Amino acid sequence: MSSHPSRALISRSALSSNIDLLRATTSSQLMAIVKAGAYGHGLERIARWAHDDGVTWFGVAQLTEALELRRYVPDARILTWIFTPGADLAKALSANLDLSVGSAWALAEIEAAARATGIVARLHIKVDTGMARGGFAIADLADAATKIAALEAEGLVSVVGLWSHLACSDDPTSGETEYQTAVFEEARTVVAEAGVVPEILHLAASSGVLWHPSTHYDLVRPGIALYGVSPNLEVARAEDIGLRAVMQLEADLLTSRDVPAGAGVSYNHTYRTPAHARLAVVPLGYADGIPRLASNVANVRVNDAVCPIRGRVCMDQFVIEGVGLEAGQTAILFGDARDGLPTADDWAALTQTIGYEIVTRIGRQVQRVDAP
C-alpha cells in the first residue's frame, strides 16, 4: 500500500490519445493549455509529456506559472495572459515568454520592459469579441494597433498573434460564436489597417476545437479536452467524443465498522442507516477538493462495487457504505468511463458544477503519480 492515503493517477497514454484526437480534429497548430497546474493534473508532468508528444506551444494564465513552466519546456513557446500592473515583465521577457496585451497599461509596461532589457517583446494582441473579460475593445483597437505598429518599427516588440476567447462555444446552438468570429474578422482588418500583420490568429478553446471548425484559424488552445473531460457534458460526454480521462482519483480506506439500524452518520446526521450497515471512511474531504455538495449524492467504487457516500463530506474524510468494506481497500472516486468508473463529469453533474471545477480543485496535497 502507498504511504499516501490518496492519490491522483495521471495517465500518459490517455493524454497522448487525447492529443492525437485533437490533432485529428484540426489542421491548426495546437497550444496545450496547462494553467491551474495543468487543470490539477500537475504542471511539470503534463508539460513534459505533451512536449515529448511534439507539442510546441503552451498556454498558462498566470505569469508565475509561465515562469515555472519555462523550466520544464526550455525550448517551447509559452503564452501568458494574466499579470497585473507592476508585474515583473523584464523577468517575463528574459524567460522568453510570449505576452498577451489587451490594455493600454499593459502595452506601456511591456514597452518599458523591452526598453529596459533590450529584449524584443513577443506580443499576442487580445481583443474582446464579446466576453467582456479581457482584451482591447474593438473601439480602442485602432489606437492600440497604431501604437503597437510604432513600437514594432522601433524594434521593441514583435507581433506574433491576434487572439480572443469565445464565451459560448460550448453551446453549439447559441449563435454567439458566429457573432464573435465576425468581430474577430473585423479586428483583423482594424490591425491590418494600422500596419500590424500578426503571424497567427487564434480563437478556439476545447469547445471551439470540437464543435466550431470555423474558429480554428492558425492555432487552437484546448485545455479541458486534453485531460479527457468534456467542455459540456450536455452536448457530449467525454467518452462519446473519444476522449480518455487522464486523472483517476483514489484513496485507501481508513477504517471500517458495522453499525446498527438508526445510526446517524457524520455531521448533523443527514443520513441515518435504515438497517444494519457496513461503513468505511475515505480519507479525502472538502479540504482536498471533494465537493461538500457530494454529501449523500455521489458514490465511489471499491472492488467494482458502487458504494454511496453516507452523510456529510467532512474536511478530510467522508463515510461510504458497502458490503465487505475493510480498511486498506482502495476507493476510486472517478476515472475513465471505459473502465466502468464514474467520471469527473458525473461528479460535476451531481454537485451542480462542471468537470473543470472537479479536477482543478483537487488539492495539491493529493499525490500525483504516474498511472500504471
Ligand SMILES: *Cc1c(COP(=O)(O)O)cnc(C)c1O
Ligand atoms: C482556459 C482557457 C483556454 C482553454 O479552455 P478549455 O475550455 O479548457 O479548452 C483557452 N484559452 C483561454 C484564454 C483560456 O483562459
